[in-house]
Amino acid sequence: MKKLKEIIRLMFPVAAKRFPLFFPLEALKTLCDILMPFIAIFVTPLIVDELVGGKDLTRLFVYAGILILGECLLTVIRQLSVNQLGKYKERLDNYFTRLISEHAMGLDYQLTEDKKLLDQLEKTNTGMSWYSEGVYGISEQIFSFIGNAVKIVGLVTVIALHTPLLLAVILLCVCLNAYLMRLSSKVELKAFERLSKVNRMFGYYGWEMVDFRYGKDIRLYDASGMLLNKWDGFSEESYQGWKWQADTTRKYSLIQGALAVFQTAFTYGYTALKTIGGVFSLGIFTQMVSAAESLFNTLGGIASNITDLLKKTNYAYEYVIFMNYPQAMPKGDKPVQAGEHRIEFRNVSFAYPGTEKKVLDGVNLTVEKGERLSIVGLNGAGKTTLIKLLCRLYDPTDGQILLDGTDIREYDYDQYMKQFSPVFQDFRLFGFTVSENVTLKGRENMDEKDRLRVSDLLKQAGLEKFADKLESGEDAKLFKYMEEDGIEPSGGEQQKMALARALYKDAPVIILDEPTAALDPVAEYEIYKQFNSLIQDKTAFYISHRLSSCRFCDHIAVFSEGRVAEYGTHDELVNIPDGVYAAMFEAQAQYYR
Numbered sequence: 001m002k003k004l005k006e007i008i009r010l011m012f013p014v015a016a017k018r019f020p021l022f023f024p025l026e027a028l029k030t031l032c033d034i035l036m037p038f039i040a041i042f043v044t045p046l047i048v049d050e051l052v053g054g055k056d057l058t059r060l061f062v063y064a065g066i067l068i069l070g071e072c073l074l075t076v077i078r079q080l081s082v083n084q085l086g087k088y089k090e091r092l093d094n095y096f097t098r099l100i101s102e103h104a105m106g107l108d109y110q111l112t113e114d115k116k117l118l119d120q121l122e123k124t125n126t127g128m129s130w131y132s133e134g135v136y137g138i139s140e141q142i143f144s145f146i147g148n149a150v151k152i153v154g155l156v157t158v159i160a161l162h163t164p165l166l167l168a169v170i171l172l173c174v175c176l177n178a179y180l181m182r183l184s185s186k187v188e189l190k191a192f193e194r195l196s197k198v199n200r201m202f203g204y205y206g207w208e209m210v211d212f213r214y215g216k217d218i219r220l221y222d223a224s225g226m227l228l229n230k231w232d233g234f235s236e237e238s239y240q241g242w243k244w245q246a247d248t249t250r251k252y253s254l255i256q257g258a259l260a261v262f263q264t265a266f267t268y269g270y271t272a273l274k275t276i277g278g279v280f281s282l283g284i285f286t287q288m289v290s291a292a293e294s295l296f297n298t299l300g301g302i303a304s305n306i307t308d309l310l311k312k313t314n315y316a317y318e319y320v321i322f323m324n325y326p327q328a329m330p331k332g333d334k335p336v337q338a339g340e341h342r343i344e345f346r347n348v349s350f351a352y353p354g355t356e357k358k359v360l361d362g363v364n365l366t367v368e369k370g371e372r373l374s375i376v377g378l379n380g381a382g383k384t385t386l387i388k389l390l391c392r393l394y395d396p397t398d399g400q401i402l403l404d405g406t407d408i409r410e411y412d413y414d415q416y417m418k419q420f421s422p423v424f425q426d427f428r429l430f431g432f433t434v435s436e437n438v439t440l441k442g443r444e445n446m447d448e449k450d451r452l453r454v455s456d457l458l459k460q461a462g463l464e465k466f467a468d469k470l471e472s473g474e475d476a477k478l479f480k481y482m483e484e485d486g487i488e489p490s491g492g493e494q495q496k497m498a499l500a501r502a503l504y505k506d507a508p509v510i511i512l513d514e515p516t517a518a519l520d521p522v523a524e525y526e527i528y529k530q531f532n533s534l535i536q537d538k539t540a541f542y543i544s545h546r547l548s549s550c551r552f553c554d555h556i557a558v559f560s561e562g563r564v565a566e567y568g569t570h571d572e573l574v575n576i577p578d579g580v581y582a583a584m585f586e587a588q589a590q591y592y593r
């Protein structure tokens, strides 16, 4: 009950606000459901008694008219409501899926690799869409429950007035039925728990196999066999889950069928005996039979409402858990000062969540306002991790990062995130147009100024010729996977687009994490030159394995095993005997001599 209350509190106002007619239509449908059986129950005995008794044609016509017109009217209203409600089903599902995705995108980055959260997301999506049908499924059960409860009061009164024994037998059958339904739904819930991880993995491998981005590796490394094996494994596990559910609930379904047959036989036998004995008129006989049948169905209906509601509540409650999932990092409310920033890493150490190994170990580093710092080091030295901490994708395990002297955890998170224009090694372009990828604004929201700026930035990022070649210019859509006429930019072109995106954001701190790895040496030189003049007084971090980029920087920090092994200018570092930087520089220089 507590869970249902939470679901109603969290979901219903949102749904009512988005679709104001949904709940009134449910109420109208319920009203028709309540009235419908009573027309037949009260009018049919009148017709039967009139046929075997008075045989007055006028009365018969009036009764038949009430019966037919009433049922027609209610059926039409009900069908129209059901039809309208059906349209809301899909829309409600899409709307809540959107809310789930919106919430997921707002969660702290480090939670994206939290297995518990990923399982929760899977449970929320399948729980809402498949198992509970979200607001649509829950409200359908609640309205149906209310309708059935009102009907039961009426039907019990009608039957109890004539035969309390029949009422007692029906109630007994219904209680047994409800108990069996409860057992079945417990089994189903267990299967749902068991299948949530399997479904996630199943979905993951299913997508990977057809994802264009994996196409090259699949073909060249013959990975299809391995992927299919994985998929077969999860497919079998999934089948076993469903099989277990079907096998376990089979006996309950069989007993439920037998109960329905017994109840019908008893109703007809008992009331027929009473009619033969002269206790009931023929009209009462028909009234009792149809009221008993209706009561059995309605009681069965209400029992199924309760079990279904309990079951759906458990599934839909996954949404409540997900929407209240605790964020991983504390956030402050201090405003960030406008302008350039001074950044200080003070004794920063870090191990990734769920791991022991310190990827950063006591890092001390200061970057003054407008300074350009180059970070170099071997693979796995911790360079990208340092940037991830600065961008608050993770928080340090120990130590502090200060922006203008204040711990970054104290700042308003959204404002803080606006201070950085990073280009990560594993940046992603979206299936949008070129200009949308740069601005991350829909075409309809871009004005002339934005368009001019995009052209200018693409030029500055070295994409002038690329854009000129495109038939629809900056409105060209990316990726064939998304659009038939989608373009497939080369790795270098994609990297340049990511650079244009960073320049468009125009944040006070620029971070380039190996932004030139896919660029040819001429483009690399041009980009650094352009960037250096474009970013003016901004504070900048450049991570690169090509030490030539260090020429553009004021200082170089050499990382080794999570520590700053060396720090200084290029001239200072190349002269350290047996220094890490000197060795790296010498190794690279050899190839160019």
Ligand SMILES: Nc1ncnc2c1ncn2[C@@H]1O[C@H](COP(=O)(O)OP(=O)(O)OP(=O)(O)O)[C@@H](O)[C@H]1O
Pocket (backbone or CB within 6 Å): 113, 352, 355, 359, 377, 378, 379, 380, 381, 382, 383, 384, 385, 386, 425
């Ligand atoms: N999400 C993660 N979870 C656990 N360990 C991670 C994660 N990301 C990175 N690591 C580990 O942290 C270490 C440092 O990685 P990082 O990406 O910071 O190195 P890097 O210096 O940028 O290397 P490269 O030059 O190869 O880009 C590596 O050993 C890596 O395996």
